Amino acid sequence: xxxxxxxxxxxxxxxxxxxxxxxxxxxxxxxxxxxxxxxxxxxxxxxxxxxxxxxxxxxxxxxxxxxxxxxxxxxxxxxxxxxxxxxxxxxxxxxxxxxxxxxxxxxxxxxxxxxxxxxxxxxxxxxxxxxxxxxxxxxxxxxxxxxxxxxxxxxxxxxxxxxxxxxxxxxxxxxxxxxxxxxxxxxxxxxxxxxxxxxxxxxxxxxxxxxxxxxxxxxxxxxxxxxxxxxxxxxxxxxxxxxxxxxxxxxxxxxxxxxxxxxxxxxxxxxxxxxxxxxxxxxxxxxxxxxxxxxxxxxxxxxxxxxxxxxxxxxxxxxxxxxxxxxxxxxxxxxxxxxxxxxxxxxxxxxxxxxxxxxxxxxxxxxxxxxxxxxxxxxxxxxxxxxxxxxxxxxxxxxxxxxxxxxxx
Numbered sequence: 589x590x591x592x593x594x595x596x597x598x599x600x601x602x603x604x605x606x607x608x609x610x611x612x613x614x615x616x617x618x619x620x621x622x623x624x625x626x627x628x629x630x631x632x633x634x635x636x637x638x639x640x641x642x643x644x645x646x647x648x649x650x651x652x653x654x655x656x657x658x659x660x661x662x663x664x665x666x667x668x669x670x671x672x673x674x675x676x677x678x679x680x681x682x683x684x685x686x687x688x689x690x691x692x693x694x695x696x697x698x699x700x701x702x703x704x705x706x707x708x709x710x711x712x713x714x715x716x717x718x719x720x721x722x723x724x725x726x727x728x729x730x731x732x733x734x735x736x737x738x739x740x741x742x743x744x745x746x747x748x749x750x751x752x753x754x755x756x757x758x759x760x761x762x763x764x765x766x767x768x769x770x771x772x773x774x775x776x777x778x779x780x781x782x783x784x785x786x787x788x789x790x791x792x793x794x795x796x797x798x799x800x801x802x803x804x805x806x807x808x809x810x811x812x813x814x815x816x817x818x819x820x821x822x823x824x825x826x827x828x829x830x831x832x833x834x835x836x837x838x839x840x841x842x843x844x845x846x847x848x849x850x851x852x853x854x855x856x857x858x859x860x861x862x863x864x865x866x867x868x869x870x871x872x873x874x875x876x877x878x879x880x881x882x883x884x885x886x887x888x889x890x891x892x893x894x895x896x897x898x899x900x901x902x903x904x905x906x907x908x909x910x911x912x913x914x915x916x917x918x919x920x921x922x923x924x925x926x927x928x929x930x931x932x933x934x935x936x937x938x939x940x941x942x943x944x945x946x947x948x949x950x951x952x953x954x955x956x957x958x959x960x961x962x963x964x965x966x967x968x969x970x971x972x973x974x975x976x977x978x979x980x981x982x983x984x985x986x987x988x989x990x991x992x993x994x995x996x997x
Contacts, residue, residue, distance in 0.1 A: 597993050602628040603645045604638065605940035605977065608947060610960045620645060622940030622977055630993070635964050648974045649989065650943065651959045652712035653922040654950035657840050657868045657906030660699040660716040661732035663920070665689070666911045673916070675880050676812060682913035695735045702910065703743050705920035710970045710986035713746040715807070715838075715954055717779060720753040726767035729774075737774070748954060750777035750807045758795050759787035768798035779807040782820035792827040805836040805955050811844040814878055814887060818844035821867075825859035833863070836955035840868040840906065842891040843878055853892050857899035866953035867901055869893050870908035871932040872918040872925060893933045904950040905929050922946035927981040939977035966990050 603623040606612045617626035617638030625645045626638030635649070665686055666672065672682045699716075706714050721730045733749060740747035751771055758764045758780050768778050778799050782788050799806050811818040821842050828837055839860075845853055860867065869891050878889025897903045907925050909915040919925070926946050929935055935942050944950075948958035959968055969989040974980040 596633065597630040597996075598639075599628040599630070599647075599649070599971070599989070599993055599996070601641055601643045601646045602626060602638065603648045603974075603976070604628070604961050605648070605650065605943050607941050607943050608650060608960050609962050611962060615962045622938035623648070630966060633966050635961055635966075635969060635989075637962070644975075646973065646975060647992070648972045648977075648980055649961055650710075650970050650972065650986075651947050651961055651964055652968055652970055653710045653946050654904075654954065654956070655706055655711050655714040655906060655920070655922055655946075656838065656904045656950045656953050657870060657908055658702065658706075658714060658716050658920065659909055659912070659914075660702045660736060661690070661695060661718050661730075662912040662914070663702045663910045664698045664912070666913065666916045669913060672913050674877075676877050676914075679877060679914040686913065690732065692731060692735060695732050696739065699732070699736055700739055702920050703739055703745060703747070705910075707743070707745055708985075709919075709921040709923065711745060711922065712968065713748070713951065713954060713956060715748040715750055715777065717750045717752040717807070717809075720751045720767075726757075726763045727770045729770065733774075733776075746956070748777055748805075749774075750779040752809065753780045754785070755780040755782045755791035755795075756785045756787045758791035761794050764791070764794035764798050768795075768802055768804060772802040772804055777805045777807050779809070781812075782808050782810040782824065783812065784815070784818060784820075788820060789823060789827075792823060796827050796831045796833050799835055800831060800833055803835065805838075806833075807838045807840070809841055810839045812841040812874075812877075814843055814847060814889060816847060818847075821845065822856045822859065825856060825863050825865055828863035828865055829859060836953065837863070837865045838868060838904075838953045839865060840870055840908070841874065842867055842869075843874055843889050845892040845895075846887065846889070850895070853895050854899065857892075857896050857901055860896065861900040865901070866949070867891060867896055867903050868953065869903065869905045869929065869933065871905065871928050872910070873908040873915045875928075875932055876915045888932055890929075890932050893929075893935075902949050902952050903945065904953045905945045906950075922950075923981060924983070927983075930981065937978070939981060943977075966993070
């Protein structure tokens, strides 16, 4: 672009990933591998373009990140557990036993730490799942739900709370109706765990009906395993297509796609794309839990990211569990999880092409408007001290663009 006659400010030596520009050609700058390079022009408080730079680019500008799938009610609880480690069923049992420790003070402390870590990592939005418990009354919300609601009200992040119920409970139409209405009243997301329950079709039918009636988003933990015959993902796609559901649907895990032949993956991916269903790959937890045979694992347990993306499915990645019974380590940091995904799913260079997995794709998956760099407000942009996309994924901490500009004055 030509040098503008008026600008608020200019940040020199900037790289902007092409994958995070709605219109790279119009934004200007010089091509530099998977980025556009130049001095970033700020006009009227927004990033409007790049102009020619006399120096070497030494920083990258990205939109703020989005975390589509975490469990803030469980995080940072591993330190008080004994004898944990094992498969999904073992982790569920261990975390259930730990719930005797879930006081208001405990939940608030751990969840607040998780939110702080997400904010420090550069996130603007997060969806956290909340175990719904076993209360007979579908309108009875767990303590963690209210605690997270209070924390969300005081947080700089957009925090979406998703109720994590069992699909067998949602097979009861009265339970599904009252649960969905309560979530609607509190701005929540209707979610369920779908594995091999006999009632899963009835539960899905009730959930799609209620979500359509109330305008709710849907979120599923689905096929979190490598056992043969898991088919929840396709059943969800079929239910969405049959009801012509138009709201956001996000399916996490989908590990069992790894069992299927390419022709079956292609069939399911086509249904997902036509239904507008997004899929979240969750490498931290799935690499740890899946493929356990008593020795060294020889299966990754992550979903078929490449095939889904090639079919036009919106794919994102999330941290899932952080330092709990499901994953004893991990970080609330989308860039860290993307770096892990590069290894787990063979995400080859150009690495900048994968950044939508933690930005624009993640925002779409949560029903939010995707935010690119061009035209973004200063408050929606981050600066990283990185000289290319590989450097970015090496572990650099973000700064706010406003702080970077202030340091120049």
